[in-house]
Amino acid sequence: MKCKVEKSKISGQIVCPANKSYTHRAIFLASLAGNNSKVENILHSADTIATIEACKKFGAEMEIEDSSIIVKNPIKFDKIVPEINTENSGTTIRIASGIASLFSEEITLTGDSSLQKRPMQPLLDALSSIGAQCTSTDGKPPIKIKGKISGGDVKIPGNFSSQFISALLISAPLTEKGINLTIEGNLVSKPYLDATIATMRKFGVTVQTLIPYKRYNIPPQIYKEATFTIPIDFSSLALLLSATVLNGDEITVKGNIGNLPQGDEVFIDILEQLGVTIVINDEEIKIKSPEKLTGGKFDLSNSPDLLPPLAILALKSSAPIEIVNVKHARLKETDRIAIISRELVKIGIKIEEKDDGLILEDSENLKGAELNSENDHRLFMSFCIAGMYVGDCTVTDPESVNVSFPNFIEEMNRLGAKIQVN
Ligand SMILES: O=C(O)C1=C[C@@H](OP(=O)(O)O)[C@@H](O)[C@H](O)C1
Numbered sequence: 001m002k003c004k005v006e007k008s009k010i011s012g013q014i015v016c017p018a019n020k021s022y023t024h025r026a027i028f029l030a031s032l033a034g035n036n037s038k039v040e041n042i043l044h045s046a047d048t049i050a051t052i053e054a055c056k057k058f059g060a061e062m063e064i065e066d067s068s069i070i071v072k073n074p075i076k077f078d079k080i081v082p083e084i085n086t087e088n089s090g091t092t093i094r095i096a097s098g099i100a101s102l103f104s105e106e107i108t109l110t111g112d113s114s115l116q117k118r119p120m121q122p123l124l125d126a127l128s129s130i131g132a133q134c135t136s137t138d139g140k141p142p143i144k145i146k147g148k149i150s151g152g153d154v155k156i157p158g159n160f161s162s163q164f165i166s167a168l169l170i171s172a173p174l175t176e177k178g179i180n181l182t183i184e185g186n187l188v189s190k191p192y193l194d195a196t197i198a199t200m201r202k203f204g205v206t207v208q209t210l211i212p213y214k215r216y217n218i219p220p221q222i223y224k225e226a227t228f229t230i231p232i233d234f235s236s237l238a239l240l241l242s243a244t245v246l247n248g249d250e251i252t253v254k255g256n257i258g259n260l261p262q263g264d265e266v267f268i269d270i271l272e273q274l275g276v277t278i279v280i281n282d283e284e285i286k287i288k289s290p291e292k293l294t295g296g297k298f299d300l301s302n303s304p305d306l307l308p309p310l311a312i313l314a315l316k317s318s319a320p321i322e323i324v325n326v327k328h329a330r331l332k333e334t335d336r337i338a339i340i341s342r343e344l345v346k347i348g349i350k351i352e353e354k355d356d357g358l359i360l361e362d363s364e365n366l367k368g369a370e371l372n373s374e375n376d377h378r379l380f381m382s383f384c385i386a387g388m389y390v391g392d393c394t395v396t397d398p399e400s401v402n403v404s405f406p407n408f409i410e411e412m413n414r415l416g417a418k419i420q421v422n
């Protein structure tokens with residue numbers, strides 16, 4: 001499918017979607033704790049449904065009511081588990097692989113054609129070093145894991161994905177020996193590790209930080225029942241803020257901001273640095289669109305999902321936007337550095353592609369074009385927002401929004417956007 005995007009102006013009020021990363025974590029941990037553990041204000045999206053389905057296949061029994069989930073009975077480690085298909089969700093397959101390694105019988109995990117290109121080998125090597133037998137072709141899904149891991153000393157490289165480390169941390173308390181974890185090299189996406197540890201603590205387990213982002217010790221323990229409320233998603237918020245900066249007058253975003261760690265919060269600082277005024281209250285964020293942005297250099301090592309919403313702001317910047325240290329954005333649903341570089345030139349942005357980022361500059365020659373989002377939700381939404389600024393654009397794969405922001409198109413159109421799905 002494709003959609004037609006015309007020049008648009010948006011204004012009004014919008015509710016920010018609930019956080020995808022915390023929805024995954026809280027559902028997995030509630031499924032390990034059982035005992036009527038409750039997760040409130042969950043994001044209902046294709047990725048989080050993949051996590052719910054994985055937990056059910058692991059034997060968890062849950063009730064879903066509107067935006068809450070109650071886990072009646074936890075994951076059963078003696079169950080024979082049929083193949084788990086985690087569809088498009090990297091977070092689900094990585095955390096589910098850690099949990100699969102706690103079972104004694106072999107479990108197969110796979111995903112869609114995009115997920116089948118995403119790396120798993122560092123996690124499989126780490127699990128193998130503590131007793132799992134793991135097989136795959138080329139280190140990518142489908143993978144087979146036969147546990148069960150015993151725990152002990154584990155080493156893992158930090159430069160591909162923090163999700164491997166989150167997976168090991170979440171499984172660690174349930175091993176016989178616990179895990180002494182060493183992260184080799186520089187860790188990418190650090191705040192997602194903080195998010196994992198914060199969620200684990202809410203479910204009653206201890207994680208000892210020996211050296212932050214380097215060495216952790218997790219003794220053997222059990223997860224305890226808890227009620228966990230999901231805050232707003234700063235990655236989705238970044239898209240709404242970016243849409244307002246390019247195409248808005250004034251927008252108010254509503255939602256439970258909370259105080260849990262979220263790396264993509266940094267988008268507020270980035271926008272302020274670019275010259276945007278933002279006012280944040282308890283449950284509300286107000287933003288006014290500026291005349292022009294200043295440009296600047298931004299390190300997205302800790303917040304790779306901001307690459308698409310930041311890149312499109314070059315359309316309104318009087319100086320270039322340089323994005324550095326985000327090579328791991330090449331390992332997402334698509335190679336986001338390559339696809340942004342390939343597609344945004346079509347609407348007239350001047351782009352230099354680097355190994356670890358992009359330099360983007362506005363030009364006099366902005367024009368409508370067909371933009372191929374390659375079925376990547378964050379690219380689709382960012383290309384739509386860029387299309388609303390340039391006009392006369394077609395963007396492919398509108399259904400990809402189901403992954404993280406299912407009502408994106410309806411909500412944008414309600415605020416005044418002209419996005420028509422064909
Ligand atoms: O753990 C998580 O919830 C996520 C971690 C990040 O991935 P990497 O750690 O692979 O960079 C992020 O890009 C992804 O959208 C969600």
Ligand SMILES: C=C(OP(=O)(O)O)C(=O)O
Nearest residue numbers: 088089090091305332333
């Ligand atoms: C990369 C993403 O998620 P995941 O790794 O869970 O597929 C994302 O939502 O942009």
